[in-house]
Amino acid sequence: MERRMTNGTTPPDHDGYIAAMPSRSFLLVTGLLRDVGELTAFAGRFFRQAVHARFEWREFMRQCFINGTLTLPLVGITAFIMGLVLTVQSRPTVERFGATSMLPAMVAISVVREIAPVITAIIGAGKIGSSMGAELGSMKVTEQIDAMEVSGTNPFRYLVVTRVWSTTLMIPVLVVLSDAIAIWATWIGVNIKDDVSWDLFYRQVFESLEFSDFLPAFIKCYFFGFAIGIVGCYRGYTTEKGTEGVGQAAHSAVVTGSLLIFIMDLVAVQVTDLLGLN
Amino acid sequence: MAKEGNVAVRLGLFVLAGTLALVVGMYLLGSKRGLFSSTITVSADFRQVGGLRPGNNVRYAGINVGTVDRLTIINDSTVRVEMALREDQAGHIHANAIVSIGSDGLMGNKLVNIEPGDGTSGAVSDGGTLATSVPLDTDAMLETLDRTNENLAAITTDLRQLAERLNRPGSVLDLFSDTVLAIQLRGSLVELNTAASAARGATEQANALIADVRAGKGALGTLVGDPVAEQQVKGLLKQLQQLSDSLSGAAGEVERFSTGLNDPKGLAHTLTQDTAVAGDVRRSLANLEKGSETLNENLKALQRNWLFRRYFKEKEKADDKEKRIKRDGRSRP
Numbered sequence: 001m002e003r004r005m006t007n008g009t010t011p012p013d014h015d016g017y018i019a020a021m022p023s024r025s026f027l028l029v030t031g032l033l034r035d036v037g038e039l040t041a042f043a044g045r046f047f048r049q050a051v052h053a054r055f056e057w058r059e060f061m062r063q064c065f066i067n068g069t070l071t072l073p074l075v076g077i078t079a080f081i082m083g084l085v086l087t088v089q090s091r092p093t094v095e096r097f098g099a100t101s102m103l104p105a106m107v108a109i110s111v112v113r114e115i116a117p118v119i120t121a122i123i124g125a126g127k128i129g130s131s132m133g134a135e136l137g138s139m140k141v142t143e144q145i146d147a148m149e150v151s152g153t154n155p156f157r158y159l160v161v162t163r164v165w166s167t168t169l170m171i172p173v174l175v176v177l178s179d180a181i182a183i184w185a186t187w188i189g190v191n192i193k194d195d196v197s198w199d200l201f202y203r204q205v206f207e208s209l210e211f212s213d214f215l216p217a218f219i220k221c222y223f224f225g226f227a228i229g230i231v232g233c234y235r236g237y238t239t240e241k242g243t244e245g246v247g248q249a250a251h252s253a254v255v256t257g258s259l260l261i262f263i264m265d266l267v268a269v270q271v272t273d274l275l276g277l278n
Numbered sequence: 279m280a281k282e283g284n285v286a287v288r289l290g291l292f293v294l295a296g297t298l299a300l301v302v303g304m305y306l307l308g309s310k311r312g313l314f315s316s317t318i319t320v321s322a323d324f325r326q327v328g329g330l331r332p333g334n335n336v337r338y339a340g341i342n343v344g345t346v347d348r349l350t351i352i353n354d355s356t357v358r359v360e361m362a363l364r365e366d367q368a369g370h371i372h373a374n375a376i377v378s379i380g381s382d383g384l385m386g387n388k389l390v391n392i393e394p395g396d397g398t399s400g401a402v403s404d405g406g407t408l409a410t411s412v413p414l415d416t417d418a419m420l421e422t423l424d425r426t427n428e429n430l431a432a433i434t435t436d437l438r439q440l441a442e443r444l445n446r447p448g449s450v451l452d453l454f455s456d457t458v459l460a461i462q463l464r465g466s467l468v469e470l471n472t473a474a475s476a477a478r479g480a481t482e483q484a485n486a487l488i489a490d491v492r493a494g495k496g497a498l499g500t501l502v503g504d505p506v507a508e509q510q511v512k513g514l515l516k517q518l519q520q521l522s523d524s525l526s527g528a529a530g531e532v533e534r535f536s537t538g539l540n541d542p543k544g545l546a547h548t549l550t551q552d553t554a555v556a557g558d559v560r561r562s563l564a565n566l567e568k569g570s571e572t573l574n575e576n577l578k579a580l581q582r583n584w585l586f587r588r589y590f591k592e593k594e595k596a597d598d599k600e601k602r603i604k605r606d607g608r609s610r611p
Contacts, residue, residue: 064284069292173296180299206306212331214307218300 059163068170083182087189091264105208121224125257129232137246164229171225182263212277220268317362318404323379
């Protein structure tokens with residue numbers, strides 16, 4: 001017998017929800033495994049078509065401009081704020097030990113090794129990944145991709161390969177620039193309380209930095225860029241369910257991309273440690 | 279078309295800026311490691327390197343002149359440290375310079391310090407070996423510091439107790455604030471000065487006297503300088519020696535007598551030290567005194583007895599006569 005509330009609506013079926021939990025979990029796990037498998041296959045397809053004689057250079061340049069140049073202001077502002085805030089926040093701690101002269105070196109190492117790569121990649125996952133998911137998703141639901149196939153254009157090579165290559169190559173450039181901007185912001189942060197010349201500051205910074213600080217961080221940025229591009233394209237390229245699916249594609253591109261970045265960062269730290277570069 | 283060109287220019291600018299930042303960063307990092315300047319390799323052998331690693335800085339006179347290139351264990355007591363020194367600065371390092379391992383501040387990285395040599399030898403050459411000194415052992419240093427701290431704590435405690443004592447009323451510090459004492463002390467110093475002047479005069483006089491004696495002037499000078507007087511003095515001294523010997527013998531006798539007195543078996547010791555005997559003697563003396571009084575009464579009774587009255591009267595007359603004769607004899611011239 002169906003229960004009815006005073007306003008005539010049906011009460012939530014708690015018992016049924018709990019009873020359905022194992023099947024929901026199973027669906028979640030199988031869905032996750034299916035996503036991982038399909039993403040891997042999507043990446044394999046990218047690698048098969050990544051280097052091709054008919055490379056879409058014009059589209060690639062356009063994507064580099066969008067994903068690199070147009071992302072720089074957002075990444076630059078974020079890097080500036082991060083460098084400044086990190087310096088100001090770290091100052092009381094190092095001041096307690098009378099080690100304010102080590103502040104530039106400490107913040108610079110933090111920025112170069114971790115802050116700039118991860119923050120830039122997260123910003124990239126938010127801006128680039130979501131736009132890719134939404135753009136390719138809307139193309140998918142409006143059957144523009146199918147139309148490209150009909151017209152004889154390889155939509156994967158035109159849409160996916162160019163985008164993934166652009167993010168893979170632009171994210172490291174963005175990270176290098178955000179390193180520079182964050183270090184400059186650190187100098188400003190140091191000079192809020194102290195009076196340190198730029199000459200002395202950059203010497204302190206580069207005196208403390210090693211290749212082992214910069215190179216692993218720089219190399220992992222290529223993986224971050226690849227992850228942002230491949231996830232964004234995969235979510236958009238596999239969109240279903242009409243306009244609702246476009247929103248889901250954009251959303252899941254950001255979430256999955258960010259999660260992948262953190263997982264890759266964890267792996268990168270372990271690999272760096274194994275190689276003795278920490 | 280113009281829009282596409284604009285995009286390409288802006289993209290080129292973006293990539294160029296990123297590449298430039300990358301190249302400058304790599305150059306600054308590499309120049310620190312001497313990647314863009316020619317270097318020479320110099321080695322030094324240590325017993326232990328205290329955590330030194332490849333890449334640590336090498337300093338000469340406080341300036342970074344290179345980095346540690348390689349660490350090799352030669353045998354169970356030797357570790358070879360190979361250093362890459364910048365060629366333009368290695369010319370200032372003498373072959374007899376001393377290498378030691380230190381650290382950059384208390385908590386900083388390990389580094390190699392090169393102390394300048396005495397300049398008698400030439401510059402160190404590529405592949406050369408420098409002498410080493412024992413690296414600073416932080417553990418030993420901390421252990422010493424710990425002992426020093428304990429000593430310092432004990433000294434501080436003593437100082438605190440001393441300060442408390444000094445601050446108490448009646449301490450030595452009161453003397454410093456006592457004006458009366460200061461005046462007395464000043465007067466004493468004046469008197470001391472006067473006494474010192476007098477002593478100086480006395481010393482001068484004594485010096486003059488000694489000079490006169492040496493010159494044979496005066497009685498003492500004559501005594502010292504005259505051979506006859508010397509013989510007399512020697513004789514006198516000999517007599518004094520004999521007298522001293524006699525006195526020594528007498529003293530020996532007195533000592534023996536005293537020993538006899540102290541002998542518990544002797545009569546004198548018994549009389550002087552034994553309280554029981556002393557009591558007996560005292561009682562005997564009391565009895566004697568009592569007996570004497572009784573005897574005196576008996577004598578008085580005897581004098582009144584008719585048998586002996588005549589004898590006593592005759593004796594009294596004889597005594598009076600003798601006294602008169604003595605008196606007369608004393609009054610005549």
